[in-house]
Amino acid sequence: MNKPRIVVLAIAIGAGGIAAYLASGSSDDKPAPAQQVVQMQTVDILVAKSDIGLGHSLKPGDIDWQAWPATSASGNLISRASRAEAIREVTGSIARSPFIAGEPIRDQKLVKADGSGFMAAILPAGYRAISTEISPETGAGGFILPNDRVDVILTKREKNPDSKGPDSSNSEIILSNVRVLAIDQAPKEKEGSSSLVGKTVTLELKPEQAETLARSRQSGTLTLALRSIADINAPEKQDDTQVKRGENLNVIRYGVASQQMMQK
Structure with missing residues (x-):
């Protein structure tokens, strides 16, 4: 066997040995532990489904429940836990200020007409x-x-x-x-x-x-x-x-x- 063939054979054998060593070493590594996903606590808040203009009389299709981070749900928001019938309660109310889509519904921005005209309903007391x-x-x-x-x-x-x-x-x-x-x-x-x-x-x-x-x-x-x-x-x-x-x-x-x- 001539020298060039011997050199090529030696290189091939060395590369195979290195590959086998690396393969055996990687099989011994332990898999990385999966990160634990923390579930954010949410509450259902009543929000506007679409833009609501000043003077608009609310209909059931204008509002809906939406998940909201519990940490940012202040007491002036309407939650399903505290007012399960809120959609029925606010239906027919008049918007004293505009709402944008996704904005939480607040009682302070609504007024019940109770048979009065729109202007009398939105006027602040006094x-x-x-x-x-x-x-x-x-x-x-x-x-x-x-x-x-x-x-x-x-x-x-x-x-x-x-x-x-x-x-x-x-x-x-x-x-x-x-x-x-x-x-x-x-x-x-x-x-x-x-x-x-x-x-x-x-x-x-x-x-x-x-x-x-x-x-x-x-x-x-x-x-x-x-x-x-x-x-x-x-x-x-x-x-x-x-x-x-x-x-x-x-x-x-x-x-x-x-x-x-x-x-x-």
């Missing part, structure tokens, strides 16, 4: 709904939508005592950071629309604010100024900066209108 005329010029070009916050500005035009001089005008904020309930008779934004041009706006006001608005409508032009969404918790303008009492009051008695001065 507040009033009052409407006033607007136009694209006085309503921020139609970009004010229901649930936005606005300031109400009163502009008065005063005649110059000197008949040759021009008339003067002044403006002041009479109501600050009030919520828009509806534009015309639309309590919510139209689907896919970023503006809503209407002729009347309905505002959510306290009783004294409603009086201020009613008086101011007879005194000049009202303009709505749209506020940033970040101002939702900003303090309201103090009453001492609002229109003071003492203006003329229209009184209708037996069908005859007359004006009387209000005492300050």
Whole structure:
């Protein structure tokens, strides 16, 4: 046998021995232990199956139970364990605020109409709904939508005592950071629309604010100024900066209108 064949044979035998050794060593290794999977505890929470708009009356198909981590299920969520008949209980309730799909249903964002109209149902206790005329010029070009916050500005035009001089005008904020309930008779934004041009706006006001608005409508032009969404918790303008009492009051008695001065 010549030397090249002997060298090739020796290499083959050595490689076979190494492979056999490695194979025997791997068979002795113990398999890695499987990691234990920790099962997260969940509870069934009532959620919105799809988007629910402001003023929508809930139907059984709008809501459903969904598994929710037990550690993040706070007490203000509706759970199946505590209220098994919750779907039947909340059916017919009106959404005071919008819900997005998958959002937990909260009692604080629902109201039972109990035969009352929609607007009376969504009004918070102690507040009033009052409407006033607007136009694209006085309503921020139609970009004010229901649930936005606005300031109400009163502009008065005063005649110059000197008949040759021009008339003067002044403006002041009479109501600050009030919520828009509806534009015309639309309590919510139209689907896919970023503006809503209407002729009347309905505002959510306290009783004294409603009086201020009613008086101011007879005194000049009202303009709505749209506020940033970040101002939702900003303090309201103090009453001492609002229109003071003492203006003329229209009184209708037996069908005859007359004006009387209000005492300050």
